[in-house]
Amino acid sequence: MKRSKPPFQAMALTSAIVSQLAGGPLAGVFIGKWIDSHFSTAPTFLIIGLFLGLGAGTYGTIRLVRSYSGDD
Template sequence: MRQKQRHPLQAMGLMSAILSQLVGSTLIGVFTGRWLDRFFHTTPLFLIVGLLLGLALGVYAMLRLVHHFFSGD
């Protein structure tokens, strides 16, 4: 099978989208966790939970994006 030729700028766009999704979801998780910690007076609990959820959602979104990029849809 012959692979589809892609422009180098498409790869740069993919890397930028991956970076923004990973960083954005992680930051949202961290700041939401910090806010919940201040609200409920539980110092590191929600920060850690928010960090882990943000990372997990970022990786999931990254995998969906890469799958979509390489499937050609």
Template sequence: MIVLAQTPNRHPFKAMALYSAILSQLVGSILIGIFFGRWLDQAWSTTPLFLIIGLLVGLTSGILAMLASVRHFTSGDK
């Protein structure tokens, strides 16, 4: 017999807020990195260099912000 652990009252709006925060942080930071990299490439005529750097910096900052948000949302659960 499998006994599932009962979880305290989980609020669906809290989960939706977490998913929205994760999505907006990841997509937003990646897009900002890409557009800033393309702008630098056009200004300095270095076609793919800053686009790739901006993508990687945006992805890294998005993941770090996502991890901070997950820690913040899950710290209140006991």
């Protein structure tokens, strides 16, 4: 019989997923706005940063879930 994981580990995973999904796009937006302010290209790099942040957050979330579930 397979043992279930402790509930605190699941809560930690949930917190990590939320921070990955929120932190990636936020970082991308802030970096994109900063680049746009220096090169006067608004909103080009903001949009690029947002999509890169979404991709990074999704990729990080997939890696977290795989490591939690045991799929390497």
